[in-house]
Amino acid sequence: MEKTIYLRLRYRxxxxxxxTVYLAQIASIIAPVEIKRVIQALPIYKIKKADKNTVVLDAxxxxxxxxxxxxxxxxxxxGPNHTIINVLIEKxxxxxxxxxxxxLLLFIGSGISIMNFHEDVSMQVVxxxxxxxxxxxxxxxxxxxxxxxxLGLGIxxxxxxxxIFKRKxxxxxxxxELEMFQYQQSIDxxxxxxxxxxxxxxxxxxx
Amino acid sequence: xxFKYCTVIFVALAAGSAVGSGFVAFIAVLGIxxxxxxxxxxxxxxxxxxxxxxxxxxxxxxxxxxxxxFALPPLLLIFIGLFFGVFxxxxxxALYEVLNVFPIIAKRIQLEGKIYxxxxxxxxxxxxGSLYYWLGFLGK
Numbered sequence: 434m435e436k437t438i439y440l441r442l443r444y445r446x447x448x449x450x451x452x453t454v455y456l457a458q459i460a461s462i463i464a465p466v467e468i469k470r471v472i473q474a475l476p477i478y479k480i481k482k483a484d485k486n487t488v489v490l491d492a493x494x495x496x497x498x499x500x501x502x503x504x505x506x507x508x509x510x511x512g513p514n515h516t517i518i519n520v521l522i523e524k525x526x527x528x529x530x531x532x533x534x535x536x537l538l539l540f541i542g543s544g545i546s547i548m549n550f551h552e553d554v555s556m557q558v559v560x561x562x563x564x565x566x567x568x569x570x571x572x573x574x575x576x577x578x579x580x581x582x583x584l585g586l587g588i589x590x591x592x593x594x595x596x597i598f599k600r601k602x603x604x605x606x607x608x609x610e611l612e613m614f615q616y617q618q619s620i621d622x623x624x625x626x627x628x629x630x631x632x633x634x635x636x637x638x639x640x
Numbered sequence: 641x642x643f644k645y646c647t648v649i650f651v652a653l654a655a656g657s658a659v660g661s662g663f664v665a666f667i668a669v670l671g672i673x674x675x676x677x678x679x680x681x682x683x684x685x686x687x688x689x690x691x692x693x694x695x696x697x698x699x700x701x702x703x704x705x706x707x708x709x710f711a712l713p714p715l716l717l718i719f720i721g722l723f724f725g726v727f728x729x730x731x732x733x734a735l736y737e738v739l740n741v742f743p744i745i746a747k748r749i750q751l752e753g754k755i756y757x758x759x760x761x762x763x764x765x766x767x768x769g770s771l772y773y774w775l776g777f778l779g780k
Contacts, residue, residue, distance in 0.1 A: 531749075532757075535745070535749065535751065535758065536757065536758060536761045537761075539758055539761040539762050539765060540761040540762070540764060540765040540768075541765065542765065543761070543766050543769065544766065544769025544770075544772070545769060546769070547732070547765075547766045547769040547770050547773070548769050548770070548773045551770070551773050559704075562704075564717060566703055566708060566709060568710070568711065569709060569710070574774070574778070575717065576774065576775075577715070577717045577718055578717045578718070578720065578721035578724075579721060579770075580721070580771070580774070581717075581719070581725060582721040582722065582724050582725035582728075582770070583725060583767055583770035583771045584725060584767065585721065585723065585725020585726040585727075585728070586725045586726075586732070586767055586770050587725075587729060587764070587766060587767040588722075588725070589725060589726035589730040589731075589732070589733065590730065590733040590762070590763045591729075592675075592679065592726065592729070592730060593734060593737070594733055594763075612737060612740065612742065612743050613742070613746070613755075615743075616747065617743075
């Protein structure tokens with residue numbers, strides 16, 4: 434098995450803009466020592482301005498590069514067939530005011546929507562009746578029930594999102610983390626097909 | 641007469657099972673029971689939790705429809721209110737989840753690092769909105 438090069442592409446890497454991506458950055462390599470040394474430093478792609486913030490590198494273009502250098506070698510790709518390169522474009526720093534506005538939007542919005550919900554389901558009437566039914570006392574405002582209810586509302590949401598326990602109650606991801614992960618995966622899936630020159634047909638691999 | 645009764649019973653059973661299965665579907669989609677099981681690591685208790693919600697629905701409709709009368713000490717209502725609040729809070733959180741609010745906000749307006757602060761905004765908004773509703777909004 435002297436003449437085999439094994440490559441395992443990384444799923445996603447992040448680089449600075451307008452740099453050159455070398456093979457060592459995007460793949461783990463198993464190969465004879467001297468070959469490994471050479472191909473580790475093999476330039477794979479030069480990030481251009483026009484690439485914006487994502488480039489997808491296909492395994493086939495990498496195999497092509499290596500096989501022109503070492504024609505006699507068998508190149509095996511293990512794992513993912515693409516690497517997504519995230520180019521770190523200078524993010525406009527979000528003004529603090531903007532964050533504050535979003536915060537207020539969510540705060541006021543969710544506050545008023547819970548009031549609408551209460552009105553919608555006649556919560557007051559139900560709670561008056563419930564209070565009467567359980568205690569035998571007619572209370573116009575069963576605050577003894579309503580205030581704990583309001584606090585419980587917060588507790589329930591926190592429990593569901595699981596973010597007060599930053600240490601994590603157990604190893605499993607919280608629904609929010611799963612949701613973020615799935616959203617990211619859908620974006621990646623989209624990029625793999627839309628940004629990948631190999632699979633969209635127009636071939637131009639200039640370094 | 642007999643026929644009328646039978647029809648009514650049949651219609652009522654049909655209506656009840658439609659509402660009941662709707663309730664189960666709603667709870668199932670929002671995934672509240674799985675979430676609670678995950679939090680308390682009690683996978684083997686699933687059946688009991690299911691029965692708890694079924695019995696809860698039955699008890700609730702009995703109390704609500706038949707005007708059953710208890711004479712519990714009012715202080716006990718604090719606990720019932722709290723539990724009810726936690727339940728509604730989980731419902732609300734699950735709805736945000738299903739509607740995919742957070743991933744989209746975080747990606748779109750580049751606030752990924754602040755997602756917990758935004759979540760706090762929603763939680764506090766709910767608590768204060770609710771308190772204001774009971775204490776201020778409904779009139780002095």
